[in-house]
Amino acid sequence: MDALTSLLQGLASALTPTHLMFVFVGVLLGTIVGVLPGLGPITAIALLIPLSFNLDPTAGLILLCGVYYGAMYGGSITSILIRTPGEVASAVTALEGYEMARRGHAGPALATAAVGSFIGGTLAVIGLVFLSPVLVDVSTSIGAAEYAVLLVGALALTTSLMTGSRVKALISVLVGMCIGIIGLDPQDSVQRWTFGQIELSDGIDIALLAMALFAIPEAMRNLSIGDRSAPSALTVQRAWMNKHDLRLSAAPYARGTVVGFIAGVMPGLGPTLGSFASYSLERRVAKGERRRWFGKGAIEGVAGPETANNAGVGGAMVPMLALAIPGSATTALLLFVFQMYGLQPGPQLFQNDGPLVWTIIASMLVGNAMLLVLNLPMVRVFVKLLRVPPPLLYGGVVAFVMLGAYALTFSLFSMLLLVAIGLIGFYLQENGFPLTPAILAAVLLPLLELNLRRALLIADGDWGTFIDRPLSLTFLVLIALGVVVPMLLQLRRRFARPD
Amino acid sequence: MKKMPLLAATLAFGLTLTACSDDGGSGSGDGSDYPSGPITMTAGADPGSGFDLTLRTLVQVIQQEGLVEVPMPIENRPGAASAVWTAQMVEQHAGADDQVAVTSLVMMTNNARGQSDYNTDDVTMIARLLSEYFVVVVSADSEYQDLESVLNAVADDPGAVPVGAASDDQLPFALLMDAAGGDASAINFVAYEGGGEQSTALLSGDIDVAIAGTSEFLPLIESGELRALAVVGDDRLEGLPDVPTAVEEGYDVTISNWRGIYGPPDMPDYAVDYWADILSQTVESDSWKDAAEKNQWVTTFMVGDELDTYLEETNTQVVEAFEKIGSQ
Numbered sequence: 001m002d003a004l005t006s007l008l009q010g011l012a013s014a015l016t017p018t019h020l021m022f023v024f025v026g027v028l029l030g031t032i033v034g035v036l037p038g039l040g041p042i043t044a045i046a047l048l049i050p051l052s053f054n055l056d057p058t059a060g061l062i063l064l065c066g067v068y069y070g071a072m073y074g075g076s077i078t079s080i081l082i083r084t085p086g087e088v089a090s091a092v093t094a095l096e097g098y099e100m101a102r103r104g105h106a107g108p109a110l111a112t113a114a115v116g117s118f119i120g121g122t123l124a125v126i127g128l129v130f131l132s133p134v135l136v137d138v139s140t141s142i143g144a145a146e147y148a149v150l151l152v153g154a155l156a157l158t159t160s161l162m163t164g165s166r167v168k169a170l171i172s173v174l175v176g177m178c179i180g181i182i183g184l185d186p187q188d189s190v191q192r193w194t195f196g197q198i199e200l201s202d203g204i205d206i207a208l209l210a211m212a213l214f215a216i217p218e219a220m221r222n223l224s225i226g227d228r229s230a231p232s233a234l235t236v237q238r239a240w241m242n243k244h245d246l247r248l249s250a251a252p253y254a255r256g257t258v259v260g261f262i263a264g265v266m267p268g269l270g271p272t273l274g275s276f277a278s279y280s281l282e283r284r285v286a287k288g289e290r291r292r293w294f295g296k297g298a299i300e301g302v303a304g305p306e307t308a309n310n311a312g313v314g315g316a317m318v319p320m321l322a323l324a325i326p327g328s329a330t331t332a333l334l335l336f337v338f339q340m341y342g343l344q345p346g347p348q349l350f351q352n353d354g355p356l357v358w359t360i361i362a363s364m365l366v367g368n369a370m371l372l373v374l375n376l377p378m379v380r381v382f383v384k385l386l387r388v389p390p391p392l393l394y395g396g397v398v399a400f401v402m403l404g405a406y407a408l409t410f411s412l413f414s415m416l417l418l419v420a421i422g423l424i425g426f427y428l429q430e431n432g433f434p435l436t437p438a439i440l441a442a443v444l445l446p447l448l449e450l451n452l453r454r455a456l457l458i459a460d461g462d463w464g465t466f467i468d469r470p471l472s473l474t475f476l477v478l479i480a481l482g483v484v485v486p487m488l489l490q491l492r493r494r495f496a497r498p499d
Numbered sequence: 500m501k502k503m504p505l506l507a508a509t510l511a512f513g514l515t516l517t518a519c520s521d522d523g524g525s526g527s528g529d530g531s532d533y534p535s536g537p538i539t540m541t542a543g544a545d546p547g548s549g550f551d552l553t554l555r556t557l558v559q560v561i562q563q564e565g566l567v568e569v570p571m572p573i574e575n576r577p578g579a580a581s582a583v584w585t586a587q588m589v590e591q592h593a594g595a596d597d598q599v600a601v602t603s604l605v606m607m608t609n610n611a612r613g614q615s616d617y618n619t620d621d622v623t624m625i626a627r628l629l630s631e632y633f634v635v636v637v638s639a640d641s642e643y644q645d646l647e648s649v650l651n652a653v654a655d656d657p658g659a660v661p662v663g664a665a666s667d668d669q670l671p672f673a674l675l676m677d678a679a680g681g682d683a684s685a686i687n688f689v690a691y692e693g694g695g696e697q698s699t700a701l702l703s704g705d706i707d708v709a710i711a712g713t714s715e716f717l718p719l720i721e722s723g724e725l726r727a728l729a730v731v732g733d734d735r736l737e738g739l740p741d742v743p744t745a746v747e748e749g750y751d752v753t754i755s756n757w758r759g760i761y762g763p764p765d766m767p768d769y770a771v772d773y774w775a776d777i778l779s780q781t782v783e784s785d786s787w788k789d790a791a792e793k794n795q796w797v798t799t800f801m802v803g804d805e806l807d808t809y810l811e812e813t814n815t816q817v818v819e820a821f822e823k824i825g826s827q
Contacts, residue, residue, distance in 0.1 A: 046546035046575060053559065140702040184579075187690045189612065189666045198586055201579040201614070267699050323702075324718040325695045326547075332695065333547035340555075342793065346718035410576060457689045458705050460658035 003129050010358030014366050019062055019359065022055075023367045026063040027374070030070020033086075035078055037211050038404020040087040041071035042330045049337060057341040058356050062363040064337055068330055069121055069313045069364065072271070073371050076113040076306050081106060081385050082397050084215035089272045089309035091210040092279045095436060096294065096301030098218070103297050106383045108241045112249045112299055113306040114375040115241075116256060120307035121368040123257045124264070124314020125361060128321075135265045135315075136322045142266060144454035145465050145472045151448040153479040154273070155440075157280035168433045175428070176441025179204055179421075186450045187457070199413045206272070208408055208418055209442055211401045216422030217429040219394040219401075240379070245299050248290070252282050252304035260308025264315020267327040271312025273447075276440060278308035314364070321345050321357065530769025533596065537570040541600040543584030545577045549631075549712065552794070553758050554601045557628070557778075560787045566777050580605055580667065582615035589617050592763035596770035599625070603758040607817045608667050619810045623766040626778045627806055629796040630755040631712040632732035633671040634742070636725045638701045646675070646729040646748045649708050654681030661687045663697045663709035670817065671731045671754050672710045673824045678750040684825035701725060712756055713739070713795040731755060738795045754816060757799065759806075775802045 013019065033044040044067050052060035075090030080097030093113065100109040127135075182193045183203030194200040241249070256278045263274030282304040283294045294301060319325040324346040326332035338345050343353050350357055385393070405418040425435055459465035466472050540558055544550040558571050576584040584600060592598045602619075609615035635646060643649045653660045653676065664672055673683040689706055691697045694715020700706045702724065709716075713736060719725040720739065727742045732755045735744055745752050760778060762770065781787055782800045791798050801809060 042546055046551075049546075049555065050559075050573075140699060143700070143703040143705040184614075189614065189690075191614075198579050198583050198615075201582075202577070267695065319699075323698070323724075325698055327695075329545055329547060332545075336547045336552055336555075339793070340559075344718050344721075347722040347724065409578065410574070454689050454700075454705070457687060458661045460661075460687065 006354060006358045007129055007362055009355065010360075010362035011365065013058070013355065013359040014062070014363040019059060019363060020366070022059045022063045023066050023363050024370060026066020027070035027073075027367045027371050030067040030072075031074035031371070031374070033067065034071035034074020034076075034090075035086045036404060037078065037084050037086055037215065037401050038207060038407040040207065040330070041068045042333055043407065044071070045330065045333050045337075049333075049340075052337065053340065057343060058359050060341065061334075061337065061356075061360050064334060065360060065364060066367045068334065069310060069367060070371060072121075072310045072313055073114065073117050073375055075309075076117070076302075077110065077382055080109045080113065080302070081382060082215070082393065083218040084397055084401060085207075085210045088207045088210055089275050089312065090306070091206075091214065091272075091439060092275050092305045092436075093302055094214050095279065096298045099295070099297035100299065100302065101383075101386065105297060105299075106386060107379055108245045108299060109297075109302050110379040110382060111241045111376065112245060112303045114372055114379070116249065116253050116303045116307035117310040117375075118368050118372040119253045120257045120260055120309070120311035121314060121371075122365060124261050124311040125364045125368070127261050127311075128314050128317055129361060132318050132322055135318050139265050139267060139319050140323070141471065143469070144451045144458060145469050146475060147266075147269075147451040148448060148455050149466060149472050149475040149479070150269075151444055151451060153475065153482070154277055154280070155444055155448065156479060156483045157277065157284060165432065168431075169437050172428065172433050172435060172437040173441045175424070176438035177445050179209060179438070180442040180446045186446070187453050197413075199409070199411065203446070204417065204421075204442070205408055205414075206439075206443055208405055208414060209421065210439060211404060212418050212421035213425040213435045213439055215397055215401045216418065217426040217435070219397045220422070220426045221429065222390045222394045225390070248299050249303035252278070252300045253307050255281060255285075256304040256307030257311045259304075260311030261315040263308070264312035264327065265318045267319050267325050269447075270316060270328040271309045272443065274312040274315075275305035275309040276443065278304040310368075317361075321349055322347065530596070530767055530773075533769050533773055534567070534569045536597060537572055538567070538597050538599055539574055540571050541574045541576055541584055541598070543576050543578065543581030543600060543602070546575050548577075549714075549758075550581060550601050550603070551575060553628070556787075556790045556794075557601070557760075557781065560784060560790060561777065561781050563786050564781065564784050566780055579614060580609055582609045582617075585609075585615060585617050585622065588761075588763045589621055594765045594767070595763050596767045598763050598766075599774060600761055601758060602761050604670075604754075604756045604813070604817070605667050607814050608670060608821075611817050611821045619761075619814065622764055623762040623771060624806060624810060625760045625762055625766075625771055625774045625802070627757050627759040627799060627801040627809065628778065628782065629791060630732065630757050630799045631714060631794075631796055632730040632736060632755050633668065633710055634713045634716060634720075634730045634739075635672070635675075635708065635710050635728045635745075636701065636716050636720065637708055637728060638704070639724055639726055641707060641726065643707070643728065646743075646745065646750070647679075649728060650675060650679040650681065650750075653686060653708070654679060657682075657685040657687050659687075660708065661689045661706045663689050663691050663700050663706040665693055665697075665711060666690050668711050668756075669824065670820050671752060674752045674754060674820050675731070675745060675750050677820075677823050678745075678752050683820075683823045686824075698725065717795055732797065734797075736795055736797070737792070754813070754820075755797075757809075757813070758796075778802075 033039045045064050071087055075086035076093045078084045078086045079090045079094040080101050083094045083098040085091040085094055097109045182200055184201050185192055259278045260274035263269045264271055279301055282300045316327045316331050319327055320331040320335055326335050402415055405414040408414050455465055540554055542550040542554040558573055561567050606619055610618040637643045662672055669688050676683045676686055694711045697709040698719050701709055716725055720727050727739055729745045729748050730736055730742055731745045731752055733753055782798050
């Protein structure tokens, strides 16, 4: 195996003391920015660029890549503990993770997130090494029509996220759609619902939305209770996963790796969508008693998405390294760093700069192992955060997300937006509206609109394009089988039992 | 309390990020000791964007050459294709001597399309640094071998030949169509956010033709995945010597994406003169030339009256072109 030999040589180079140190600094910084809401890997990499140019290319790139995947670990910590997603790809982790923490299972939640991240991150690197050539072909054979169909499938999956009142869930979707519409029309650059505010013309940042709809309402709820002692639900019962937790997490790890990696490889999707898709999938495949746990702290709902977002990072490296096509803003920035070093990602990269690229890829293996070792002992430390009395803790959370909102654009406008949407979120939550459908709608619908309109423009307005294209037709059939058939079965069951 | 390190880290980060954003003049009134404090260099776009790349390259070269002694913190203030930062410069930093930012043809197209209230004459334009030529590309297995066949195909049946272009890069293609005698308002433009998305769409066969700044496609042109049919500019590019210009192919269009440096309105003369001088030395340096070559930038340095005339002419061209496209 040629790739294996190269990888082992890369590993030897990545394990030299200097490179080990840069991996360590990278993943540590990544974890920190991942924890801080509003500060994602992209800001951290931008801040480190001037520094990295004083390093040799290998060390610099090892450091910056470490920040990227390290952030995926960090993001889950605050999601689980205080329902404040540190970065967007971890937003979905808050759903089950925070519920677990409220039941006193913060320890197992953090542990499964760390183990899942390690598995996803490691397997994705292996996928990157051995599957790159195939994946490049796949990612370039998918057009706007296929993306549109896939997104319809993702939306159909999210209907399974709706618990409780259907009407309230649909209203929540509507709120998300309205928020997703704000900004410039993606094809014709017409202002939509921007009220003449130039700051709104790029739409509302999903990171800001996640903070406003998850962190603020929860903080306000806790602050409005007025109980000054730490509620008993928050006391930590276990700090570690037991056998049962591990058994429940195993399958989500596997599924999360596949879903996350594939979403990462697709230039139009990226790690965020991977973690959302993984959550929907876990909820869908859960059986019997486990299904009822969703929404109340199901460990599968933490294990799957956390595996998926780390696998997504490895996946996103595939088109970036092999085609110089960045699938996300963060990989676009990494691409720029490669170019500043005089390296040109693309089909010739592995021939021209083989040893360097293999060292970087191997460093991702080392970094993932390091993150696991770093994070597992820290679980005990992090859960102590919950011993802080709620007024102090949630007062801190509000300050924390306000700073995060400011850091997104460095403007007061973002902070006001955060407060405004946060208040709406609080009102909705207190009245029993689920907020997850709103976030999903705000993420998925703009992407669907973009690809649907592109597909139709390309086909000159012909809706038949979705059926004429073999790949798109295949996806349509699969979605029909996955969504429509279970619905029919359910109907039949209802009619079969006339009670 | 274990929360403290987190909070401390937040604060430290927050301070680092915001420390350079306060708005104070540096240097005394007459500017004799200018610059005496940090100069904030802003890209009104995300890290990794063309604006960001230009600014980071520029600052790096200036520092390597030791031309400026004071710190030059780089800030990213993305929003509305840089229009958010332009508005801030005009509305909040007028008269300041410590604010410098990068801009491009986008400032003119934003204004022409009504996306921005401000244009190049509302700020203090200091210099044009470079021009990035537009390039028309098709995928390697495309039937189109030259610009003429593409333009004819688009003119014959616009709906059947979708053209991939970021909304700001539709302008040069519309001008080419106009020069070919076709109807520019009928072109079936599909909007993409930059070269990465366009490349994917070309490779997947979604679109047949795309246009963007040369640097967006360079790696895939060099590796043979994409074929460049023509560059829009005055001369052939050194990095793509076999690719003809649009003029050589018989279409008299030379509009290119200029990138330049500007300050707020009423920027003091001493600061304008200082930066014009620094920038002229920067573009003469070897490290700038290396960077420009790597990115396929054509250094087209210009300051003063010459710059004003150029901006005025280009503006007229942009406004006329949008009238021809008809939409927006």
